[in-house]
Amino acid sequence: MNFRVKFQSIRPLLRKHLSAKLLLPSTDQDLWKAFQQGDEKAYTSLYMKYVKDMFRYGSSLVTTSEAFVVDCIHDVFTELWVKRERLSVPDNVKYYLLKALKTRVMHLLERKERPYTPLSELTLDFFETNDLEVIEELEFADSRQEKLRVLIAKLPNRQQEAIRLRFIENLNYNQIGEMLNVNTQSAKNLVFRATEQLKKWIILPILHFFYIFLG
Amino acid sequence: MISASFIDVNTDFNHFSAADFLSNDDFIANQLNPNSDTAKNWQAWLNTTPPNVSEWNHAVYLLESIQLGLYNYSSNILSDEAILSLLQRIQQTNNEKQDHKVIIPLRPWKWIAAAVLLIFGALFLVRLLTKNEAKTYYSLRVTDTDKKHVERINNTGTSQMILLPDSSIVELAPGSKLAFNPDFNKADRIVYLAGEATFEVKKRSGRPFLVYANELVTRVLGTKFIVRAYDTEKKVLVDVLSGRVSVFREEADQTNQLGTDKNTGGLLLLPNQQAVFSLISEELKKGLVEQPVIITESKQTRPQFEYESEPIANVLRDLEKSYGISIRFNEDMLKGCELSASLTKESFDEKLEVICKTINAEYQKFDGQIIINAGGCN
Numbered sequence: 001m002n003f004r005v006k007f008q009s010i011r012p013l014l015r016k017h018l019s020a021k022l023l024l025p026s027t028d029q030d031l032w033k034a035f036q037q038g039d040e041k042a043y044t045s046l047y048m049k050y051v052k053d054m055f056r057y058g059s060s061l062v063t064t065s066e067a068f069v070v071d072c073i074h075d076v077f078t079e080l081w082v083k084r085e086r087l088s089v090p091d092n093v094k095y096y097l098l099k100a101l102k103t104r105v106m107h108l109l110e111r112k113e114r115p116y117t118p119l120s121e122l123t124l125d126f127f128e129t130n131d132l133e134v135i136e137e138l139e140f141a142d143s144r145q146e147k148l149r150v151l152i153a154k155l156p157n158r159q160q161e162a163i164r165l166r167f168i169e170n171l172n173y174n175q176i177g178e179m180l181n182v183n184t185q186s187a188k189n190l191v192f193r194a195t196e197q198l199k200k201w202i203i204l205p206i207l208h209f210f211y212i213f214l215g
Numbered sequence: 216m217i218s219a220s221f222i223d224v225n226t227d228f229n230h231f232s233a234a235d236f237l238s239n240d241d242f243i244a245n246q247l248n249p250n251s252d253t254a255k256n257w258q259a260w261l262n263t264t265p266p267n268v269s270e271w272n273h274a275v276y277l278l279e280s281i282q283l284g285l286y287n288y289s290s291n292i293l294s295d296e297a298i299l300s301l302l303q304r305i306q307q308t309n310n311e312k313q314d315h316k317v318i319i320p321l322r323p324w325k326w327i328a329a330a331v332l333l334i335f336g337a338l339f340l341v342r343l344l345t346k347n348e349a350k351t352y353y354s355l356r357v358t359d360t361d362k363k364h365v366e367r368i369n370n371t372g373t374s375q376m377i378l379l380p381d382s383s384i385v386e387l388a389p390g391s392k393l394a395f396n397p398d399f400n401k402a403d404r405i406v407y408l409a410g411e412a413t414f415e416v417k418k419r420s421g422r423p424f425l426v427y428a429n430e431l432v433t434r435v436l437g438t439k440f441i442v443r444a445y446d447t448e449k450k451v452l453v454d455v456l457s458g459r460v461s462v463f464r465e466e467a468d469q470t471n472q473l474g475t476d477k478n479t480g481g482l483l484l485l486p487n488q489q490a491v492f493s494l495i496s497e498e499l500k501k502g503l504v505e506q507p508v509i510i511t512e513s514k515q516t517r518p519q520f521e522y523e524s525e526p527i528a529n530v531l532r533d534l535e536k537s538y539g540i541s542i543r544f545n546e547d548m549l550k551g552c553e554l555s556a557s558l559t560k561e562s563f564d565e566k567l568e569v570i571c572k573t574i575n576a577e578y579q580k581f582d583g584q585i586i587i588n589a590g591g592c593n
Contacts, residue, residue, distance in 0.1 A: 047302060055293040063380040063400045070301055078308045148284030167281050168289045170247045172240040188238040195237040195277055202280055
């Protein structure tokens with residue numbers, strides 16, 4: 001039986017290894033405080049550590065080109081630098097940065113400075129979960145990964161965002177609630193409903209087809 | 216702190232469903248990024264042989280499946296070059312903000328010089344653009360419409376990946392241009408192409424994807440294909456790599472906006488098929504791509520092409536199935552013909568040649584099919 005997740009990123013392990021074995025002052029909070037003192041190296045380390053996570057999360061919020069998300073990341077980091085002396089130290093730096101990025105992205109979209117649409121405003125018709133439609137789309141998918149992608153794409157957008165934040169970005173439900181402007185329990189409910197739906201499709205052999213497709 | 220909260224709610228876990236586990240921070244944190252404490256605690260709980268261990272297993276399996284399904288998301292990685300150039304931009308902005316008090320005043324004659332330079336520059340640019348782009352199909356389509364288009368031009372020496380707003384992927388060949396409407400996602404999915412590009416189109420229910428290139432329209436739902444339409448060439452090529460693609464002339468499209476199969480002169484293409492549209496004769500022909508590839512995805516069902524006294528008809532059916540190219544032959548005449556050969560590394564054409572030599576036949580490509588003429592074994 002397989003108890004561990006296979007897709008675990010190696011980065012947290014590396015980070016743990018570095019801080020434990022070499023006793024480097026490299027916790028996020030230490031870096032943050034150093035950056036607030038004007039330490040450009042610490043600032044750059046934080047950037048290098050989280051820019052990839054910010055980019056993929058930012059890209060998932062809008063239907064857009066790479067350039068728009070990159071611009072938003074630029075704005076977040078330059079604003080941090082300007083305000084560095086007035087900032088408090090966040091409990092979770094990654095959450096803080098993702099939240100700041102989302103705020104920036106949404107702000108620009110509301111000002112309509114960019115010709116992009118937030119995903120939440122897109123037509124809802126293809127997010128409605130119709131089992132027949134799911135079956136039809138699954139026929140086009142030729143790998144297990146692609147089939148799972150199709151199933152997840154059928155979930156409502158907010159559920160998708162919640163499972164990305166919980167299962168890939170490893171934010172806790174409290175933080176996810178903050179990101180989505182709901183309370184912790186509602187954040188849990190979003191993921192709960194998403195997983196119940198996926199479980200119906202993936203595990204329960206109610207829809208016999210899926211069992212064959214995904215097995 | 217984590218282990219304390221774990222003990223507090225320990226008893227509840229026996230009633231947890233799979234979705235309950237996946238709504239629990241401690242469970243997920245331990246799956247994503249375990250430390251020795253959390254791993255020990257969960258192992259201890261599992262050792263008590265809880266009644267709902269199958270729910271726990273389902274939760275682990277679901278989590279793994281969800282992560283696999285989110286692979287497109289998690290693998291969307293910014294390139295190292297983009298990371299470094301963004302860092303430089305950030306540092307530059309930070310430096311500019313620090314130096315913002317230093318303003319260098321320009322003298323009047325410098326302003327005049329700058330203005331003159333600007334005017335000449337603009338004139339030069341306009342001439343350059345109008346000269347180069349005059350009269351090509353692409354420039355007419357892209358500048359003619361009221362809406363402004365987002366344009367991507369590949370001036371580099373290598374092909375460029377472009378992610379469209381609907382997350383379809385385009386690999387644009389050097390010297391090629393692609394344009395699309397900024398409202399791409401809300402309206403029809405239409406792109407204009409000059410040059411060559413490979414499209415990997417995401418399927419969207421009820422929203423076809425259309426490529427306009429030199430009077431030829433290619434319409435798809437979700438597939439992978441190549442369009443080659445250089446302004447300097449007198450033909451347009453469409454190669455299908457996977458899925459189904461319909462191709463028709465632009466006039467046919469305008470009279471029949473929906474692009475249904477009734478299109479006059481339209482073609483339906485399957486993988487490994489190619490449409491060639493000649494701009495001179497205005498003929499649209501179906502053929503096979505130059506290098507057909509095996510289209511069956513799974514390795515288990517893919518034939519090995521290792522034969523030991525195998526009836527020729529079976530070999531041909533293997534070929535037909537793996538490449539999705541229909542092969543016509545007279546089964547009666549090939550009765551008793553057998554093949555003993557290993558054709559694992561040969562291309563489609565090489566395989567056909569070996570087979571035809573064995574049975575003294577010749578083959579022809581016609582209308583996207585293979586026709587095997589005569590032959591037989593004594």
